[in-house]
Amino acid sequence: MQVLQVKDLCKTYIINKRQNNVLVNVNFTIEQGEMTAVMGPSGSGKSTLLYSISGMDRPTAGRVVLGGRELTGLKEKELAKVRLNEMGFIFQQMHMLKNLTVMDNILLPAYQSGKKDRTQKEIDAYGISLMRRLGISEIATNDITEVSGGQLQRACICRSLMNRPQILFADEPTGALNRSASEEVMRVLNQLNQEGTTIMLVTHDMKVAAKCSRILYIVDGNIKGELAMGSLHSQETDDGEQTTDIGRLLRERERKLNHWLIEMGW
Numbered sequence: 001m002q003v004l005q006v007k008d009l010c011k012t013y014i015i016n017k018r019q020n021n022v023l024v025n026v027n028f029t030i031e032q033g034e035m036t037a038v039m040g041p042s043g044s045g046k047s048t049l050l051y052s053i054s055g056m057d058r059p060t061a062g063r064v065v066l067g068g069r070e071l072t073g074l075k076e077k078e079l080a081k082v083r084l085n086e087m088g089f090i091f092q093q094m095h096m097l098k099n100l101t102v103m104d105n106i107l108l109p110a111y112q113s114g115k116k117d118r119t120q121k122e123i124d125a126y127g128i129s130l131m132r133r134l135g136i137s138e139i140a141t142n143d144i145t146e147v148s149g150g151q152l153q154r155a156c157i158c159r160s161l162m163n164r165p166q167i168l169f170a171d172e173p174t175g176a177l178n179r180s181a182s183e184e185v186m187r188v189l190n191q192l193n194q195e196g197t198t199i200m201l202v203t204h205d206m207k208v209a210a211k212c213s214r215i216l217y218i219v220d221g222n223i224k225g226e227l228a229m230g231s232l233h234s235q236e237t238d239d240g241e242q243t244t245d246i247g248r249l250l251r252e253r254e255r256k257l258n259h260w261l262i263e264m265g266w
């Protein structure tokens, strides 16, 4: 089932009367359950693509269809509702609210959603279960400023999942993290994906991309190539031998990706 359709998407910025065509006729679709990585040189338009798809920034032309619903053309208020209820975000500048605890930050989107399908008790319980799953229960009552980078990122993931989004967008979710925190976050994202969450992330990190099922390579605001990697978890279980082979499996995937990236001119 298609979750996201992007058709002839264009984004042009105009600065000092100069036109900058950042996205030029971008076309792709994302199927339910995919984990897509967007790679490409700095300035190629990766963040702009995520912003334009998610309506945080208005595309100049083209169409974005999420779950069968056309987003381009929606009024700002409607779009905000779609963002809140149907999309999850893990972005670099993470706009967590200071003076609120980790838990309150995580619960906030559920209280803002305006949906009445859950009681306060159910919302709290869901938030607590997410924190437990992401291993941050112990810091639930910490102020958001009193946590490590890895913990903050996991808190962001919890928050992004609070309203059970159709798709999770992440812009360099591991960009600011050291290797072990980065692996931890990827473990969580892979697990969420295995459970059915559709994920689209931007990354410069080959190790991160090698864990995704599909890579889109962007140059000058255009998709130059696409690589199908297959999902990591299906390969893990196909292999049977599991843990001992995961290292080998990852190295193979990284090798395949590396070859392809060289072809792409990375």
Ligand SMILES: Nc1ncnc2c1ncn2[C@@H]1O[C@H](COP(=O)(O)OP(=O)(O)OP(=O)(O)O)[C@@H](O)[C@H]1O
Pocket (backbone or CB within 6 Å): 013, 014, 015, 020, 022, 040, 041, 042, 043, 044, 045, 046, 047, 048, 049
């Ligand atoms: N709000 C904006 N106003 C004007 N120009 C912008 C804006 N945001 C991005 N751009 C321009 O769009 C181009 C693409 O930027 P974008 O942030 O999408 O690149 P990126 O691929 O995410 O790069 P990086 O890997 O460095 O994060 C750049 O030339 C940038 O200067």
Ligand SMILES: [Mg+2]
Pocket (backbone or CB within 6 Å): 046, 047, 048, 171
């Ligand atoms: Mg960027």
